[in-house]
Amino acid sequence: MASRADGRENAWAHMMAPSxxxxxxxxxxxxxxxxxxxxxxxxxxxxxxxxxPDEQTAEDLELETPFDLLGLYEGIDLASASSFDAPEAPNRIVLFRRALLDYWAEHEETLGDLVTHVLVHEIGHHFGLSDDDMEAIEAAAR
Structure with a gap:
């Protein structure tokens, strides 16, 4: 086990990237x-x-690399939904682990704040919220 000269174990020695x-x-x-x-x-x-993201999503969104997309809202937003619509797959938010970790490594932001930001942004697409609305909700979640 890796130890420092003062007897404290190196806390980083056994850490893995978040799964x-x-x-x-x-x-x-x-x-x-x-x-x-x-x-x-x-x-x-x-x-x-x-x-x-899967290949079809990357192609549909014309991503240069799969690292270009941190999250995605999939579903019918509330402004477009109708009670007459046939039920489809459930509305969902997809977060992309590798892109999030890459972004996190390159910026001065905690992983929790980054995930919260992307989550609120994608929920905002569900509601049709403005960027200012999303920022206020994100601030309240901290």
Whole structure:
């Protein structure tokens, strides 16, 4: 086991990059901190963490690299939804682990703040919120 000269173990020696499950837990914690009135209106929106966008998504969004996309809202936003629409797949937010970790490594931001920011931004797409609205909700979640 790696030790420092003063007898304290090097805390970084055994650390691993956060896993998909780790990021899913961070996202769940971030969602739990959102203002209750906001979170309630999200309904049954699902949050999924995957490594990268699939090839079809990358092609549809004309991504230069899979690292270009941190998160994605998939579903029908509330402004476009109709009670006459046939049910489709559940609305969901997909977070992309590798892109999030890459961004985190390059910026002065905690991983929790980054995940919260992306989560609120994608929920904002669900509601059709402005960037200012999203920033206010993100600030309340901190």
């Amino acid at each position: 998909i499950d780790d990021l899913a837990q961070i996202a769940e914690d971030a969602f739990a901190r959102l203002p209750e009135v906001f979170a309630r209106r999200c309904g049954d929106i699902a949050i999924l963490v995957v490594e990268f």
